[in-house]
Amino acid sequence: MTATLPTTLRLGTRRSELATTQSTWVAERLRALGHQVELVEIVTEGDVNRAPLASMGGTGVFAAAIRQALLADEVDVAVHSLKDLPVAPEPGLRIAAIPVREDPRDVLVARDDLTLGEIPAGGVVGTGSPRRAAQIEALGLGVQVRAIRGNVGTRIGLVTSGECDAVVLARAGLARLGRLDEATEVIEPVQMLPAPGQGALAVECRESDTALIEALQALDDADTRAAVTAERALLQALEAGCSAPVGALAEIAEDDDGSLVISLRGFVGTTDGSLELRRSHVGPYDRPEAVGRELARVMLQDGAADAIRKPDGPRTAAPQLRTETPIATEREK
Numbered sequence: 382m383t384a385t386l387p388t389t390l391r392l393g394t395r396r397s398e399l400a401t402t403q404s405t406w407v408a409e410r411l412r413a414l415g416h417q418v419e420l421v422e423i424v425t426e427g428d429v430n431r432a433p434l435a436s437m438g439g440t441g442v443f444a445a446a447i448r449q450a451l452l453a454d455e456v457d458v459a460v461h462s463l464k465d466l467p468v469a470p471e472p473g474l475r476i477a478a479i480p481v482r483e484d485p486r487d488v489l490v491a492r493d494d495l496t497l498g499e500i501p502a503g504g505v506v507g508t509g510s511p512r513r514a515a516q517i518e519a520l521g522l523g524v525q526v527r528a529i530r531g532n533v534g535t536r537i538g539l540v541t542s543g544e545c546d547a548v549v550l551a552r553a554g555l556a557r558l559g560r561l562d563e564a565t566e567v568i569e570p571v572q573m574l575p576a577p578g579q580g581a582l583a584v585e586c587r588e589s590d591t592a593l594i595e596a597l598q599a600l601d602d603a604d605t606r607a608a609v610t611a612e613r614a615l616l617q618a619l620e621a622g623c624s625a626p627v628g629a630l631a632e633i634a635e636d637d638d639g640s641l642v643i644s645l646r647g648f649v650g651t652t653d654g655s656l657e658l659r660r661s662h663v664g665p666y667d668r669p670e671a672v673g674r675e676l677a678r679v680m681l682q683d684g685a686a687d688a689i690r691k692p693d694g695p696r697t698a699a700p701q702l703r704t705e706t707p708i709a710t711e712r713e714k
């Protein structure tokens with residue numbers, strides 16, 4: 382156990398603009414609390430390898446190198462986009478803070494100020510996310526979903542260059558990069574549920590750094606933690622029962638007696654739009670895991686499990702999108 386704080390906190394970050402923006406935001410909040418913080422750049426496999434993400438083990442590759450640096454005592458603190466973190470806890474590490482989340486919705490960045498409903502049939506919508514592909518296809522707009530990769534700037538560039546009529550991105554990413562004005566529509570969750578944890582950050586450290594865990598708690602936001610815990614519990618329970626892409630959004634509300642509740646909505650579907658299932662569940666604020674698990678139970682019972690069979694063996698690759706060749710090769714985020 383390390384019961385004393387290091388004089389300077391080494392905060393590990395990936396080099397991408399989004400990662401450094403997020404890490405700098407956390408560093409500044411820690412400095413405001415009186416800590417000395419130094420940013421340490423870490424190059425991940427996802428940053429140097431241009432192969433499709435699924436072949437490297439999915440979005441978890443971004444987090445893995447930073448987690449290794451934490452475990453190797455090369456850095457003390459790491460900041461992740463929560464939606465990129467696998468749901469299974471990492472042995473030896475602790476998510477010590479989940480700061481207040483940005484607006485979790487997705488946005489459209491389209492040519493000519495178009496909204497999703499205005500894209501003509503046959504138009505090309507770029508996304509590398511099976512979750513976004515499944516929900517676009519489920520809307521039945523007759524647009525083509527094209528698999529793309531790359532950081533936020535690269536993906537917006539595909540619209541500017543005319544390769545895509547539109548791309549779908551997390552609003553939070555654009556907001557952090559100061560590029561929200563480029564969004565042409567905020568996509569409402571009734572049409573597209575965000576990824577579990579979207580818009581939230583996870584501040585992670587070693588489990589043995591007890592003084593640091595305590596210090597980082599000052600950055601934690603209870604409502605955000607309750608919401609994303611419910612969303613991730615839904616994801617975990619659905620992943621155990623089916624292999625389909627999952628969308629989730631939890632909101633904190635008050636019930637008739639004035640007690641706080643978690644209102645959770647979920648989506649599972651297939652990337653070709655042939656199946657979609659949306660359900661919701663409301664449960665107690667202090668039992669977020671139970672809320673997520675209960676919604677998963679309902680969804681599995683109502684067809685998620687039957688319609689989308691879990692493939693044999695461990696799940697290694699994300700479901701393939703219709704276009705398998707990524708047209709942008711620069712790394713995500």
Ligand SMILES: NCc1[nH]cc(CCC(=O)O)c1CC(=O)O
Binds near residue numbers: 463
């Ligand atoms: N998978 C990439 C990724 N990871 C986190 C964000 C944005 C920030 C967030 O959702 O918290 C993005 C970009 C995007 O999906 O458009």
